[in-house]
Amino acid sequence: MSHAIAKPGAEVRLQGIGKRYGAVQAVKPLDLTIEGGTLVTLLGPSGCGKTTLLRMIAGLEQATDGRLFIGGRDVTLLPAGARNVSMVFQSYALFPHMSVLDNVAYGLVSSGMRKRDAHGRAETALETVGLKGFGSRLPSEMSGGQQQRVAVARALVLEPEVLLFDEPLSNLDARLRRSMREEIRALQQRLGLTVVYVTHDQSEALAVSDRIVVMRNAEIAQAGTPEELYSQPNSVFVATFMGEANRVPGRIESIDGDRARVALGGLVLDLPARGLPAGPVDIVIRPEAVRVSAAEPGALPARVARATYMGSHAECHFETEVGSVFVVAPRGAARLRPGAEVGLVLDPEGVVLVAP
Amino acid sequence: MKAPSSLYTWSVAALGTLILPWHMQQDGVALGGLMALGQADPEAASALWQAIAHGRFWFWPVLAALALALPGALPFGSAARRAGFLLAGAGLGLAAIVSQGLAIGVQGWSTPWLTAMFGELGDRQFGVGLGGTLAFAGFVLLLTDGLALRGFFRGDRFVSGAVGVLVASIILFTAWPVTTVLSQMFTPRGDLSTAAALADRLFDQKIWGLSCVAANVNCGVFWNTLLLATSTASAATLLGLCFALIVTRTGFPLRRGLRLLTVLPIITPPFVIGLGLILIFGRSGVVNQLAEAMFGLELGRWIYGFNGVFLAQVFSFTPTAFLVLIGVVEGISPTMEEASQTLRASRMRTFSSVTLPLMVPGLANAWLVVFVESLADFGNPIVLGGSFGVLSTEIFFAVVGAQQDFGRAAVLAAVMLVVALVAFMVQRAVVGTRSYVSMTGKGDVGLPQPLPRRVKAVAFAVAIPWALLTIIVYTMALAGAFVRVWGRDWTPTLSHFQRAFALEWAPSGALIFAGGAWHSLFTTIQLAAVAAPLTAGLGLLAAWVLTRQRFAGRTALEFALMLTFAVPGTVIGVAYILTYNIPPLEITGTATILVVCFVFRNLPVGVRSGVAAMSQLDKSLDEAAVTLRASTFRAIRTVVLPLLKPAIVTALVYSFVRAMTTVSAVIFLVSAEYEMATVFIINRVINGDYGLAIAYCAVLIVLMMTAIGLINLLVGRRRLGRRQAAPPALPAGGRA
Incomplete structure (x- = not known):
């Protein structure tokens, strides 16, 4: 539908990129390649350096280490306006004194396009985001979701090689957030854009990304597809950040190829070794990977601490010999009485070993 | 690319x-x-x-x-x-x-x-x-x-150029002159060597003498200045606090009227108060005449000297302290006081153990602001000082007096500079610790507590008489313009206005500005009008660079800029004539030097209004413009400037008004060709021609009130810069 916006996204390559503010290391030198046409999320708690990293790609901050390539071109020293990127800001940053159409056309006029042509292109871009006919309004006359779309249109209309999103949905209510993130994902796939997307909301990251880069303390904790990060976290931090997780201590008894025999309390489990040596190990158990059964061989003996009815499911806490375990169980489990003795059966799909 | x-x-x-x-x-x-x-x-x-x-x-x-x-x-x-x-x-x-x-x-x-x-x-x-x-x-x-x-300044030529211009102008128009004036201390005098001349000047009894403690003679000017500044600062801070408490924490019906007081120091030419005091307490003043007529008392010249200058300065600077303290009192979170009350503290205890301690840094700040103003004040001491010399007037007399001793002026300037810089450093330290004055805007609901009865009584007892006195002083000052000779001939007259602003028609039909004041008035308006846009432009540029850009040396630049604002006007005046009297930059006696002086003296106005406005403006707006391929210059032109319009107008008008009322630095720089209104007035005062001086002041006040009223009309309370953070509820039919 939009002939105006059709440039395949470019690859972004970060080579030892880092940022220091005096003695403070905001981003430790890191390498990262973002393939053209993919959506990569930078995910992490506040203060982990993800926004600084995004702003370095945008050219709003200058890297103090390393080099940055966009589409194979070294842009490390170029100012923001000279890089072929555009950005959607957390606060949208729509110019309050300009109409929506002027806002969207702003970048084109800045690049030297005649105002009439720019307005034509801007109309098309507004149509792309479903805001046809809203051009003459002021940003303050639009709802939050609409402002968000104007911000996207304003960034898209420049046909950037890379589109950057800085926590774009954090100002929206929960319901709107869900539909907007689907819209953004659909738009990105339809136009084949390269998108770098910053968020601290893991479900948002899981929903939109081709790849997720989890950051912690100014460096990359782990990068991979959503599924990899969820099912094979390389640390307790990533495991707990990507969703609810129990962490219990265990011990690798022996290694056989890529499998490990792991002692968990009285149980012995056979799990992927993931290169870990024999000895103490942390076992990450997803709450939905535990089935509550009667006390039986092969099950972890447990006592019910409390069970809460949650409508679609039940949330139960158990005391076991390896510590307390949190379980998401079918809603029938809500009838378990505190103190009852049960067994917990683990589904190997949701159990993973990480270094202690 | x-x-x-x-x-x-x-x-x-x-x-x-x-x-x-x-x-x-x-x-x-x-x-x-x-x-x-x-x-x-x-x-x-x-x-x-x-x-x-x-x-x-x-x-x-x-x-x-x-x-x-x-x-x-x-x-x-x-x-x-x-x-x-x-x-x-x-x-x-x-x-x-x-x-x-x-x-x-x-x-x-x-x-x-x-x-x-x-x-x-x-x-x-x-x-x-x-x-x-x-x-x-x-x-x-x-x-x-x-x-x-x-690659410096993120490769941005505009930012780098702006910083270059700022640095160059700080060096050219502050650092260089101040260095020059300081180096004058070391010039040999007569048969004395460099060191001996310096020591002689530096350890002068006239500066440091303490003989007044023992005998009835004048102390050194340093002690005079210090005593005056300390007393003025304490009195003005106390008064200002009373006013601020009344305005923000009581139901006093005339609160709005009191707030108008804060405008006074901006529109008042620096010696109006002094003149008003002379007309009331001077030898032929109202009070003296009444006392003599009714009780046969001879009150004498008590107003000339410390008493008069102190009184005049307190009148002049109380509004300044008031302005600072309104912000302080309003900045205290009512939640704290409510918490204290729920913990069973009485109102008095809440006030003394919560409210007052929270205000201490703010009070210290107000005190220091007034201290510095008093230190730099030239208009009041010159009118009322008599034989009571302070640093600013002594510098003036060292330069223009019969002695023409630039070395002495330099030493006095150095002393003044050091005092001002120390006050500035202390102030920065104090303001830096203000962190517990809660201004987060988060959860700050609650009602400010009413004042304890005793505090309220004191505040009213102090503030209301003072407010009345201020009104009387101003009224008297202006009334003086309409009587023939104050104290002797009370005939109402407009002759002073006529002498100053007479208009005549030449036989050819052309208009002749015959009054003696026209020339200086036109020069003042002209130069102030030239200086205002430069001040606003440079000030906003500085504000933008300091608030929006991050580069190596930004803190140093900010510090240097703030430091130049701390240099007292008298020091700048002396420094300018010494530096620009000779090549390579020979601009003494020209209009250029006056404009430069206005720009750099009033730059804080531009910077402050710029910083205030810019902190209301979401930073991502200009970042958005830059990522949208706008050059930095275009981003400023199309996004920042339109949103800053109110700040620009404010900066323009205030720098214009301040240029018209300044005297301390300008008095050294005027020439016959470029005479300023304030200097013209002060010369009339020195000659005892109060009528004309007051008439001129009245005209200036009206002129500036008009200017300020006009901007308030034009700019009003428009809130252009505020972007709504939360999505606003949309009127019907808006949602897509």
């Missing part, structure tokens, strides 16, 4: 060096004189022609620098190579211009050791003119272009 060329900037430098007359022309420059290549008179020739035809070899380095910078200015070659040429060329150019300017003056080599080294020069040069100025500016910008190409 190729980095853009610096050819325009280079052309400016080239124009200044090759074509335009380098030196200042005595009678101004006619259009023909602009083409200074090939001028027979060396003084009217360009740098190039002076070097070629008149043997002025010292211009060759400047010309060489220009040539060296050219490859860097052209858009060819790698950025690193171009940056190298630009930095080398512009650096050499600036060094060459500065050193030749400083080395060769009106009498050849400007220092003996240069003469000793190179022999008599047999030539001379005057101050720089159009050519030299353009060349200097061009080289500065070439240098910043080079730095940007090197």
Whole structure:
């Protein structure tokens, strides 16, 4: 539908990129390649350096280490306006004194396009985001979701090689957030854009990304597809950040190829070794990977601490010999009485070993 | 993408060096004189022609620098190579211009050791003119272009240029003059050597003497100044606090009226209060006359000296303290007081154990602000001081008096500068610890507690009489314009206005501005009008650079800028005449020096309103513009400036108004041709011609009230900059 916006996204390559503010290391030198046409999320708690990293790609901050390539071109020293990127800001940053159409056309006029042509292109871009006919309004006359779309249109209309999103949905209510993130994902796939997307909301990251880069303390904790990060976290931090997780201590008894025999309390489990040596190990158990059964061989003996009815499911806490375990169980489990003795059966799909 | 060329900037430098007359022309420059290549008179020739035809070899380095910078200015070659040429060329150019300017003056080599080294020069040069100025500016910008190409300032030429302009102007118009005035301390005097002269000046009894403690004579001016500033600051802070508490924490019906007090110091020419006090308490003042008529009492001259200056300063600066303290009292979170009350504290206990301690840093800040104002004040002491000398007036008399002792003026200026800088440092430290005054805007609901009864009673008992007194002083001051001779001949008259502002019709029908004040009024308005946009522009630029840009040395720049604001006006005045009296920058007696003085004295106004406005403006707005391919300049022009309109207008008007009321620095810089209104008035006061002085003040006050009223009408309470953070509820039919 939009002939105006059709440039395949470019690859972004970060080579030892880092940022220091005096003695403070905001981003430790890191390498990262973002393939053209993919959506990569930078995910992490506040203060982990993800926004600084995004702003370095945008050219709003200058890297103090390393080099940055966009589409194979070294842009490390170029100012923001000279890089072929555009950005959607957390606060949208729509110019309050300009109409929506002027806002969207702003970048084109800045690049030297005649105002009439720019307005034509801007109309098309507004149509792309479903805001046809809203051009003459002021940003303050639009709802939050609409402002968000104007911000996207304003960034898209420049046909950037890379589109950057800085926590774009954090100002929206929960319901709107869900539909907007689907819209953004659909738009990105339809136009084949390269998108770098910053968020601290893991479900948002899981929903939109081709790849997720989890950051912690100014460096990359782990990068991979959503599924990899969820099912094979390389640390307790990533495991707990990507969703609810129990962490219990265990011990690798022996290694056989890529499998490990792991002692968990009285149980012995056979799990992927993931290169870990024999000895103490942390076992990450997803709450939905535990089935509550009667006390039986092969099950972890447990006592019910409390069970809460949650409508679609039940949330139960158990005391076991390896510590307390949190379980998401079918809603029938809500009838378990505190103190009852049960067994917990683990589904190997949701159990993973990480270094202690 | 190729980095853009610096050819325009280079052309400016080239124009200044090759074509335009380098030196200042005595009678101004006619259009023909602009083409200074090939001028027979060396003084009217360009740098190039002076070097070629008149043997002025010292211009060759400047010309060489220009040539060296050219490859860097052209858009060819790698950025690193171009940056190298630009930095080398512009650096050499600036060094060459500065050193030749400083080395060769009106009498050849400007220092003996240069003469000793190179022999008599047999030539001379005057101050720089159009050519030299353009060349200097061009080289500065070439240098910043080079730095940007090197990757400094995130490669942004506009930012780098802005910083360059700011740094250059701080050096030229503050650092250099202040250094010059300080170095005057070391000039030998008479048969005394450098060290002896310095010691003699520095340890002068007239500055440090403490004999007043024991005997009935005057103390040294340092102690006078300190005593005055301390008393004034304490009294004004106390009064200001009472006013602030009444306005923010009571239901007093005239609260709004009290708030108007805060406008007074802005529109009041500096000696109106002094004049008002003389008309009330002076020898022929109302009170003295009444006392004599009713009780036969002779009250004498008690108003002249410490008493009068103190009273006048408290009147003048209480509104300033009030203004600062309104913000402080309003900044205290009511939640704290509510918490205290729920913990069973009485109102009095809440006030004394929560409210007051929270205000302490704010009170200290207000105290220091008034302290510095009192220190720098010139108008009140000159009118009321009598034999009670303070630093600012002593500096003035050292320069204009019969003694003409610049060394003494320099020492006094140094003392004043040190006191001002210490106060400034203390203030920064105090304001820096203000963190617990909660201004987060988060969860700050709750009602401010009413004042305890006793505190309220004290506040009213102090503030209301004072407010009435202020009104009386102002009324008296203005009434003085309408009687023939105050105290002797009470006949109502408009003759003072007529003498000042008479208009006559020439026989030919043309209008003649016959009044004595017209000339100075027009000059003042003209110069203030020229200075206002420069002040606002430079101030907003500085505010933008400081709030929106991050670069190495930003804190240093901010500190240097704040430091220049801390230099008292009198010091600047002395420094300017000493520095700009001789080449290379010979602008004493011109309108330029007055405009420069206005701009740098009032720059804080521009910076402050800029910073305030910009902190309301979401930073991502200009970042958005920059990522949308707008150059930094375009981003400022199309996004920042339109959203800052109210701040711009405010900065313009306030710098205009302040330029019209300033006296401390300007009094040193006026000349017969460029006389300022305030200086005109002060000369009338010194001659005892109060009627005319007051009439003139009245006109100024009306003029400035009009100006301020106009902006309040124009700008009003428009809230352009505020962006709504939360999505606003939309009127019906809006949702897509």
